[in-house]
Amino acid sequence: MQSAGSDQLTSVVIPVFIRTEEQLGWLREAVASALGQSHDNIQLILADDMSPVSIRSILCALPKNTVYFRNSQNLGQAGCRQKAVETARGGIVAFLDQDDLWEPDYLREQLRYMEERQADMVFCDPEFLVMDGADSPVLRQDRSKIPERSSFLSLFLQGNYAVSFSGTVIKKQAILEAGGMDARYTSMDDFDLYLKISSRGSVLHNPQTLYRYRIHTSAANRRVRLFSDSLLLMRLYLRHFAEAGAGEKKAMLPRLVKKTLALAYYKLCNK
Template sequence: MINISIVISVYNKEDYLKSTIESVLNQTYQNFEIIAVNDGSSDNSLNILKGFSDSRLRIINQTNQGASAARNLGIKESKYEYIALLDGDDLWLPNYLAEMVTSIQTFPNEAVFASAIANTYDDKIVPVSYAVKNTNTIKIIDYFKNSTYNYSLLTSSSIIFKKEIIKKTGWYDTSIVSGQDVDFWIKIGLNFPVVFINRVLVHYRFNDYSLSNTTFDPKYKPKFNNYTTQEINNKHLKKFLDVNRYSLALMCKLHDYNNEFSEYKNAIDLTNLKWRHRIFLQSPKWFLKMLLDLKSLKKEKVYYKALNRK
């Protein structure tokens, strides 16, 4: 029997948290514990957690230290071999755990498992685009090779891993406030392949006020300096890092962090970027803002700027 420790990091998620927890309790697979780490929420999140009477739910309170510290604490407090991560505002479809357990049983020698997700907005659900094109398949694949221009194979609500991988990856980097997941995925990709279910089993709920949509100071973002040695002989890692450097370079340009823009840009091998991305790197700020404003009309996730601000 496979038992799973579900680690949920919670910080001011009162508008979403009840349905997130319910999506776990309504799973067709029921062999789990829930560890909800309340990261110093100042809203009603803690009372919402206390409103659940399921004995499998444990609530741990800490002063606000960030998602990395919350996840690290939840993993340390877990009692089962397999760890499932879930953000306090996302949703699992009822068969998520059952299908993930099937993949674990099918590939018992692997350590990292993930599924496809869909982004959900107020008025629509949009499945994300992956490099793996065959839907309804389960494959063992390389993380970097399949997460470059398409959506990341791993997200903080669609991954289950053996707790023992921490011996190789190390813990979440608590010095990274926004983008800590990317850093952790890199450490996973350097050490483990991913068993990927190319079927939507998770709904990521877009939240204008999440850290990724409100934190633009590069000092809180990954620098990727820890991986300069590994990227020399790993072309897929190098391309993955360069695409992420490109994204952060644009963020820096849009928010007038000129020195950091140059730092990210100079580390990029431009041949790893698409032609339009090379043009965007050279484009003036006003042009980039115009493109983002046009894209935001679709009312979907837009990087580098906060949406719906007045």
């Protein structure tokens, strides 16, 4: 893999699906956080998945090198991201969800970390915000004890770590060599990609809090989504576990069994 190069062109991919004026406001803020980066050598790509609400008011104010496309049919987030990656001119791809926010030094710090350690993918920590009109902070995850070069599958079997696309920068070549995003998944396509990249290259954790992840679903919907996603995530674990080496399987098996039992217990308690 070639060096990341902290000053090279970075393609910023934002999948877009706007249904309300409120969501349009969130997108405007997300775009502003991308354009306000201290690392300003970027190509902005907006992938519109047939939004019911027009984003024309935002497009009018964007730089000339911005790429915008609107799908003729709904592709879902995975399909949108993959189409944008194939369009990207940058050797590095940074993903940002339409309702999340980057700190001003997000790209500079992520790219520096990637270049210094020759990583194929770097992920950092989020600050979680509740969408209550004031963006109230909920918590920051303490992941300072995560082994820097731990197997990505082993890392995720150790605990419940939230790694959003909004906190990742990935070499375009690594995405393509891993087969890209799997459009069959309507959720957890991010974890599937992370696991595929980690099986081929270097995926490292940057222990800095550099982006804000907004939480805006109801508590009931979050519980349903959490369980559904956990089941899908376990299936992904099992698939990649089957491809792991004998030594890694032996180390991961106890944690895999523990997580399987925890999911079964959760289902029984929430019938």
